[in-house]
Amino acid sequence: MVGEGSEELLVSVRELAHSLGQTSLRAVGRQAEADRAVPPSLSEAFAQTGLDLTADPEPDGAGLGVGGLYAVGRELAEGDPSLAAALLLPAWLRHLSRAVNRPLTALSLDPAALDGQSDQPVVALLAQGEGSTLFLAPEAMALAESAPERPGESVGLSAAGLVRSDRPQASAVTAGGDAKRLWREGVLLAISLMLGAGRAALNTAVTYALTRKTFGQALTTYQGVAFPLADAATWLEAAEGLTERAIWLHQSGDASAQQAMLCALVASRQAAFKAGDEAVQTLGGAGFVSEFPVEMWFRDAVAAGALTGRLDRFTVLLGEEVAS
Amino acid sequence: MNWEWTPQMRQVRDFLRYFAKTEIRPISRAADVAHEVPISFLKKVKALGISMEPIPASVGRGGDGEGVGEEQDAKRVRQTNRIAVVAAEEMAWGDAAVIITLPGPGLGGPPVSATGTPEQKERLFGVFSDPEPKWGAYALTEPEAGSDAAGIQMTATRTKGGYILNGTKTFITNGARAEWTVTFATVDRSLGRRGQRAFVIEKGQPGLEPGRIFDKMGLRASETSEFSLVDAFVPDENLLGGEAYYEERQAKGFRVAMATFDSTRPLVAAMAVGIARAALEEATDRLTQNAALSLGTPLAEATRARLGQMAAELEMARALVFEAASMADARQPNAKVASMSKAFSGQVAMAICRQAMDLVGSVGALGDSLLEKWYRDIKVFDIFEGTAQVQRIVISRRLFEEAGAER
Ligand SMILES: Cc1cc2nc3c(=O)[nH]c(=O)nc-3n(C[C@H](O)[C@H](O)[C@H](O)COP(=O)(O)OP(=O)(O)OC[C@H]3O[C@@H](n4cnc5c(N)ncnc54)[C@H](O)[C@@H]3O)c2cc1C
Numbered sequence: 061m062v063g064e065g066s067e068e069l070l071v072s073v074r075e076l077a078h079s080l081g082q083t084s085l086r087a088v089g090r091q092a093e094a095d096r097a098v099p100p101s102l103s104e105a106f107a108q109t110g111l112d113l114t115a116d117p118e119p120d121g122a123g124l125g126v127g128g129l130y131a132v133g134r135e136l137a138e139g140d141p142s143l144a145a146a147l148l149l150p151a152w153l154r155h156l157s158r159a160v161n162r163p164l165t166a167l168s169l170d171p172a173a174l175d176g177q178s179d180q181p182v183v184a185l186l187a188q189g190e191g192s193t194l195f196l197a198p199e200a201m202a203l204a205e206s207a208p209e210r211p212g213e214s215v216g217l218s219a220a221g222l223v224r225s226d227r228p229q230a231s232a233v234t235a236g237g238d239a240k241r242l243w244r245e246g247v248l249l250a251i252s253l254m255l256g257a258g259r260a261a262l263n264t265a266v267t268y269a270l271t272r273k274t275f276g277q278a279l280t281t282y283q284g285v286a287f288p289l290a291d292a293a294t295w296l297e298a299a300e301g302l303t304e305r306a307i308w309l310h311q312s313g314d315a316s317a318q319q320a321m322l323c324a325l326v327a328s329r330q331a332a333f334k335a336g337d338e339a340v341q342t343l344g345g346a347g348f349v350s351e352f353p354v355e356m357w358f359r360d361a362v363a364a365g366a367l368t369g370r371l372d373r374f375t376v377l378l379g380e381e382v383a384s
Numbered sequence: 385m386n387w388e389w390t391p392q393m394r395q396v397r398d399f400l401r402y403f404a405k406t407e408i409r410p411i412s413r414a415a416d417v418a419h420e421v422p423i424s425f426l427k428k429v430k431a432l433g434i435s436m437e438p439i440p441a442s443v444g445r446g447g448d449g450e451g452v453g454e455e456q457d458a459k460r461v462r463q464t465n466r467i468a469v470v471a472a473e474e475m476a477w478g479d480a481a482v483i484i485t486l487p488g489p490g491l492g493g494p495p496v497s498a499t500g501t502p503e504q505k506e507r508l509f510g511v512f513s514d515p516e517p518k519w520g521a522y523a524l525t526e527p528e529a530g531s532d533a534a535g536i537q538m539t540a541t542r543t544k545g546g547y548i549l550n551g552t553k554t555f556i557t558n559g560a561r562a563e564w565t566v567t568f569a570t571v572d573r574s575l576g577r578r579g580q581r582a583f584v585i586e587k588g589q590p591g592l593e594p595g596r597i598f599d600k601m602g603l604r605a606s607e608t609s610e611f612s613l614v615d616a617f618v619p620d621e622n623l624l625g626g627e628a629y630y631e632e633r634q635a636k637g638f639r640v641a642m643a644t645f646d647s648t649r650p651l652v653a654a655m656a657v658g659i660a661r662a663a664l665e666e667a668t669d670r671l672t673q674n675a676a677l678s679l680g681t682p683l684a685e686a687t688r689a690r691l692g693q694m695a696a697e698l699e700m701a702r703a704l705v706f707e708a709a710s711m712a713d714a715r716q717p718n719a720k721v722a723s724m725s726k727a728f729s730g731q732v733a734m735a736i737c738r739q740a741m742d743l744v745g746s747v748g749a750l751g752d753s754l755l756e757k758w759y760r761d762i763k764v765f766d767i768f769e770g771t772a773q774v775q776r777i778v779i780s781r782r783l784f785e786e787a788g789a790e791r
Contacts, residue, residue, distance in 0.1 A: 170746035177679060180670075183746040213417070213751020215741075215759065224750060274532040284773035333738065340601070340763055344530050344771055345555040348601050348764045349608065355601035355763075362738070362759065366749035371742050372686045380682065 066124055070131060073124065077111055077132040081139025081256075085147075089140030089353055092219035096211060098146045111136075112151040126155060126245045127307045130252050134300075137256020138263075140353075141360035145220035145253055149187045152249050156194055159242055160201075163191035166208050166225065169247055170369035171197035173227045183367060184208050185249075186221035195228050196246040197369075198322065198377055201239040204228035216356070216363030217253070244310050244321045251303055251328045253364035257357040258296050258328075258335035264354050265289060265339035268346075279342065288338045295331035302327050319381045326374050332361040386710050390463055393470050400474035403434070408478025415605035416757055421485045426517040435488035435512075465647060465712040469654035469705050476658030480761055481605035483655065488512055490558055492520030492566040494644040495582055499625040508584065511563050521562035522644065523553040523585075523611070530555075531774050533568075534577040538613065540569035546619040547571075549583065552595070554610040555768075560594055561607060563587050566624060582624035591616030602760030649722040649769055650708035653729035656765040657701050660733035663740035663758045664694050670744045687743065694736045701729040720782035727775035730765040737762045 084106075088099050106112065114128040124131075129152060136144035153164040170182035174197040184193055186208050195202040204226065211221035266289060269279040279285045306320035314320075336358030340347035347354050365371070389397075407425070415421050429435075475483040489496065489509065496508050511518050529535045538551025549569050559565060565585045572579040585592060595610035620627065668691060671677050677684050704725035711718035741748040741755040748755045766772045 172745045215749045215756035349598040
């Protein structure tokens with residue numbers, strides 16, 4: 061729950077995260093992807109900002125909670141999604157571990173892991189240190205001791221550790237309100253990465269369109285370029301709005317929070333994909349080669365979406381919620 | 385429209401399906417990681433005589449390509465384009481980056497076939513009779529001119545016995561390894577497309593300065609590079625088609641560049657279809673192994689509906705590709721359908737690859753699944769050989785012309 065005076069705090073935290081994202085993260089994003097690691101100097105700089113403590117309770121019990129963590133994640137991800145994931149995962153896990161009362165080292169958001177009818181493996185995001193994997197699905201959660209495999213190649217989020225993970229034993233599964241609440245909090249990490257990646261890609265494409273000329277005119281003068289960018293911007297705006305609304309309902313303890321978060325996830329996945337795709341398209345050949353980071357952000361957005369499992373699961377769930 | 389599959393087409397499909405499965409697919413991931421196709425593989429395909437060589441629609445039609453319409457050639461081209469798209473789909477199913485790295489003239493082939501003098505054809509295609517793998521390339525794009533192909537800035541200044549070329553070409557497939565590259569330059573920028581000429585730049589050309597080799601989102605095993613020409617003297621015999629060719633028909637250089645697309649766009653579209661088919665098959669295989677699909681749950685129903693939609697769109701794309709290739713074989717103007725095939729296949733294949741990756745769940749994002757690679761590979765099919773928007777410009781222009789608008 062957001063405490064008194066926290067609005068102002070949220071604004072300043074957001075600003076700080078934004079500026080760190082645009083400078084420090086942006087500067088080393090490509091190299092971190094190649095190294096599949098966060099540069100130690102960046103980890104230190106990040107720790108000094110105190111942004112990783114955003115969600116932690118203040119001594120008086122007030123803190124920005126997961127809403128603050130989302131805001132930081134979203135802004136950092138606009139600098140570089142992969143580094144944002146790597147830098148913020150420990151704080152996210154710390155936040156979630158308070159709720160489950162166990163140290164956590166990895167987070168899986170693919171509902172297939174807890175689906176008794178499915179035998180598919182899933183992926184998790186892995187942080188440094190000892191602890192359990194927390195599996196979160198919109199209807200249930202589970203904890204497992206099994207250590208995920210070490211990070212290897214993945215479509216994106218390479219500076220963070222995207223790893224294959226064993227499915228937990230069925231006995232460890234807990235269903236009910238607590239699980240739903242935790243899923244909403246966990247899934248915000250993926251949403252923050254997707255929306256930050258989408259926004260970064262869109263902004264770069266818009267700037268590029270202003271300066272790149274074809275047939276003697278700026279790309280902005282062509283509807284074939286401008287309209288898709290306008291659509292992508294609209295989707296992103298709506299998805300960001302839906303997410304903030306879902307956070308507000310969640311923090312207010314509203315019964316419709318689950319449906320709102322499902323909407324936010326479905327919208328964010330589509331918005332981020334659209335923004336990434338249209339951004340690469342706007343840059344043409346320059347978008348497909350790695351001179352610009354746009355193609356990397358497009359891959360990061362897709363990886364962050366994949367982390368949450370199949371999109372159809374959520375649309376089916378939403379449909380069921382709507383029908384009921 | 386001829387929808388018939390000839391015995392040769394079936395033969396090519398069956399052989400290449402087997403070849404793609406047993407030879408190409410197994411090296412796909414490793415080639416992507418290494419950013420190159422193993423030379424042992426390239427030598428093997430060279431020895432087997434496998435290459436991609438599209439023939440432009442204009443060959444032998446009269447007008448464009450006049451003078452190459454000998455009886456023998458005329459017979460030969462009749463199913464060449466359809467065979468080429470069948471082959472492209474099958475091999476791209478194995479790996480698209482590998483097939484655009486196959487030894488041969490590549491995209492440089494069609495302009496040489498269509499406009500080269502007999503001497504040039506013999507000399508340039510003769511290079512490929514060498515038992516070692518050799519490549520040709522096609523260089524139109526420049527840092528400041530991609531979609532706006534008529535706006536290229538590379539200059540060609542007349543001098544005794546040839547031309548002096550200056551400028552930079554970028555994003556050239558097989559550009560660094562090519563024995564020769566069909567390179568477009570302008571003799572007079574103010575003339576726009578009428579000032580363009582096609583030159584052949586050979587390996588070792590004085591003034592040829594290699595540039596970057598690009599890292600890419602996908603097709604990582606394929607080489608994409610840039611090069612500059614600095615006061616490069618190109619002799620008359622390397623002006624494609626010879627001087628008379630351009631004197632006789634103005635604006636020819638640009639038409640040489642564009643005619644290539646009528647045959648290469650369906651080919652590129654067929655590759656997109658091949659990648660999408662691979663992704664759809666992979667997702668379907670994985671899902672059918674999963675018991676959940678056989679249950680009557682809402683998710684299983686949604687999955688089936690999604691697979692059905694993907695399959696239908698894939699068939700639509702393939703139909704357009706086949707139509708464009710058939711028209712080229714029948715020597716009918718096919719620019720509109722060629723662009724339709726390219727625009728539609730690029731878009732649909734992108735959607736299929738993304739959905740296939742999604743359908744298998746979060747593990748689809750990991751590097752041990754080819755689904756993530758196909759998603760990375762497919763995006764460029766909306767960009768090269770004319771972007772999605774450029775295809776729509778071509779299609780809509782033809783539509784309006786057909787409805788009476790002036791050219
Ligand atoms: C992997 C790869 C391989 C390639 N291989 C070759 C090769 O072998 N030879 C070669 O010559 N080139 C090659 N290319 C270049 C490719 O053909 C160009 O990238 C492509 O034509 C687009 O040009 P551009 O990159 O300059 O984009 P731009 O022309 O700058 O276009 C940028 C964006 O603006 C849009 N746009 C531009 N003008 C308009 C308009 N009038 N209306 C609406 N939208 C518009 C485009 O559709 C695109 O979305 C390759 C590119 C890649 C990525």
